[in-house]
Amino acid sequence: MNLEPPRGMRDFFPEDMIIRNWIFDIWRKCAERSAFQQYDVCVVENRELFIRKAGEEVVDQIYAFEDKSNRELALRPEMTPSLARLIISKGRALPLPAKWFGIFQCFRYERTVRGRKREHYQWNLDIVGEKEVSAEAEVLRTCLSSIEAFGLSSDIVKVRIGSRQLLQELLEKLSFNQNHFMDACMVLDKKGKVSDDVLKDLLVEKDVSTEDIDKLFKVLEINSIEDAEKIVGDSSTALNDIIRLLTLMDASGFKDYFVFDVAVIRGLAYYTGIVFEAFDVKGRHRAIFGGGRYDKLLESLGGESQPCVGLGFGDVVIYELLKDENLLPVEKSSVDLMIAYMDESSELLAVKAASLCRKNGINVSLGLQSQKPKKIFTNANKIGSKFVFLIGSKEAELNSGNLKDLNSGDQEVILVTDLSQKVKESLEKQ
RNA sequence: GCGGGUGUAGCUCAGUUGGUUAGAGCGUCUGAUUGUGGUUCAGAAGGUCGUGGGUUCGAUCCCCACCACUCGCCCCA
Numbered sequence: 179m180n181l182e183p184p185r186g187m188r189d190f191f192p193e194d195m196i197i198r199n200w201i202f203d204i205w206r207k208c209a210e211r212s213a214f215q216q217y218d219v220c221v222v223e224n225r226e227l228f229i230r231k232a233g234e235e236v237v238d239q240i241y242a243f244e245d246k247s248n249r250e251l252a253l254r255p256e257m258t259p260s261l262a263r264l265i266i267s268k269g270r271a272l273p274l275p276a277k278w279f280g281i282f283q284c285f286r287y288e289r290t291v292r293g294r295k296r297e298h299y300q301w302n303l304d305i306v307g308e309k310e311v312s313a314e315a316e317v318l319r320t321c322l323s324s325i326e327a328f329g330l331s332s333d334i335v336k337v338r339i340g341s342r343q344l345l346q347e348l349l350e351k352l353s354f355n356q357n358h359f360m361d362a363c364m365v366l367d368k369k370g371k372v373s374d375d376v377l378k379d380l381l382v383e384k385d386v387s388t389e390d391i392d393k394l395f396k397v398l399e400i401n402s403i404e405d406a407e408k409i410v411g412d413s414s415t416a417l418n419d420i421i422r423l424l425t426l427m428d429a430s431g432f433k434d435y436f437v438f439d440v441a442v443i444r445g446l447a448y449y450t451g452i453v454f455e456a457f458d459v460k461g462r463h464r465a466i467f468g469g470g471r472y473d474k475l476l477e478s479l480g481g482e483s484q485p486c487v488g489l490g491f492g493d494v495v496i497y498e499l500l501k502d503e504n505l506l507p508v509e510k511s512s513v514d515l516m517i518a519y520m521d522e523s524s525e526l527l528a529v530k531a532a533s534l535c536r537k538n539g540i541n542v543s544l545g546l547q548s549q550k551p552k553k554i555f556t557n558a559n560k561i562g563s564k565f566v567f568l569i570g571s572k573e574a575e576l577n578s579g580n581l582k583d584l585n586s587g588d589q590e591v592i593l594v595t596d597l598s599q600k601v602k603e604s605l606e607k608q
Numbered sequence: 609g610c611g612g613g614u615g616u617a618g619c620u621c622a623g624u625u626g627g628u629u630a631g632a633g634c635g636u637c638u639g640a641u642u643g644u645g646g647u648u649c650a651g652a653a654g655g656u657c658g659u660g661g662g663u664u665c666g667a668u669c670c671c672c673a674c675c676a677c678u679c680g681c682c683c684c685a
Contacts, residue, residue: 182658182675185676185677256685286684288683288684289682289683290677291678291679291680292679444685464685468685490685520643550643551644552644552645553645554644554645555644555645556645556646557645559645559646566644580644582644584646587644587645
């Protein structure tokens with residue numbers, strides 16, 4: 179019997195959950211601070227929801243199965259189709275713009291490598307119904323607030339920002355053969371991953387003319403917004419959107435994160451405007467988060483057309499980055515107080531004390547059997563409890579116990595009825 | 609999908625040029641201390657040597673396949 183989880187799947191032991199909850203809490207708090215509303219969707223979807231959008235190629239990567247009534251189902255590989263489904267089904271009853279978020283487990287059957295498993299949790303932020311670039315700005319500033327909450331900064335993380343629309347304009351201005359636009363996108367996406375000679379070979383294979391290849395490389399040389407402006411002019415909406423977005427990010431205090439990169443393309447399938455991808459500066463990891471504008475997706479699924487902006491932020495890469503940067507939190511216990519007793523005759527008093535404290539909002543670990551003090555204190559240390567309330571036969575006779583502060587070592591005998599008040603006061607002081 | 613590396617106690621790793629009872633540190637448990645933890649000391653438990661097959665008198669060690677992890681490609685985001 180193999181007791182390991184299937185390939186690419188993870189288990190979370192209690193000590194792992196401390197870290198996972200810490201990450202999820204930061205995501206949730208940042209989303210709520212920016213007034214995003216949480217939603218949730220079923221993990222299992224009708225398979226066709228993904229096939230329609232993703233096309234034939236990705237079908238093999240979907241965990242798909244038939245139920246006992248021969249329904250074709252799938253574990254979701256990503257959230258955007260499910261979000262679109264909800265938005266469409268809500269119809270006009272949904273006040274726009276809608277700012278929604280969630281943390282979702284997604285599945286993909288693919289080769290596992292560092293930073294990429296067959297299952298991961300993903301924080302999704304989406305704004306539906308806002309065509310202005312202010313939507314991109316809101317999503318990004320919310321996301322970057324989490325980056326800073328993790329303890330990261332623009333010294334470690336950069337966001338490459340590009341625009342598919344701008345790329346198209348650039349190539350149009352250079353009279354690039356638009357029939358090869360998709361080929362150009364594919365090649366641009368490989369910039370930096372393979373040598374320029376290989377890029378050229380790839381383009382030749384696609385029957386791109388020598389002239390067009392030169393044009394494409396001219397676009398690749400664009401390193402700044404000014405360079406782009408020289409080609410598309412100052413009236414380009416695509417370029418002005420990027421400029422405006424950067425202005426908004428500057429006003430939000432996040433300017434230093436952004437790097438203009440004409441070669442950022444991302445999902446060719448449904449991104450229509452600005453796209454972005456965050457990477458660690460040292461280049462050790464895969465993309466930390468990524469997203470962009472997808473104005474055509476809803477209508478492609480049969481819904482009313484709505485402008486949308488969204489991003490996905492996975493838990494696997496950020497975990498590895500935080501580990502590398504030594505920013506993961508030290509395991510911190512949530513237990514405030516351990517209540518234990520030395521004689522069976524004191525059990526009911528201990529139970530009563532625990533119930534009172536729990537009603538008053540104190541996290542209590544109650545001993546499940548009578549134990550020797552040595553064992554009690556050892557256990558209290560292990561679970562990280564801040565206080566121990568120890569009831570012996572002498573104290574029990576007076577409805578009291580011995581309250582010990584494990585940090586200072588101070589202890590005093592107090593009444594069970596005074597326990598919760600006493601502990602609360604001490605916790606507030608810390 | 610292709611190629612390299614790794615797999616020995618719960619964890620990090622030694623080791624065996626193929627030979628009886630496979631080791632250490634950390635962790636766990638017990639005791640010193642039968643009403644007081646973190647330190648110290650003593651002791652104990654814990655191993656199909658990743659799985660299966662082959663070669664051999666004998667395999668944890670050599671060979672093959674598979675599984676898992678990992679690095680680099682391919683593909684993809």
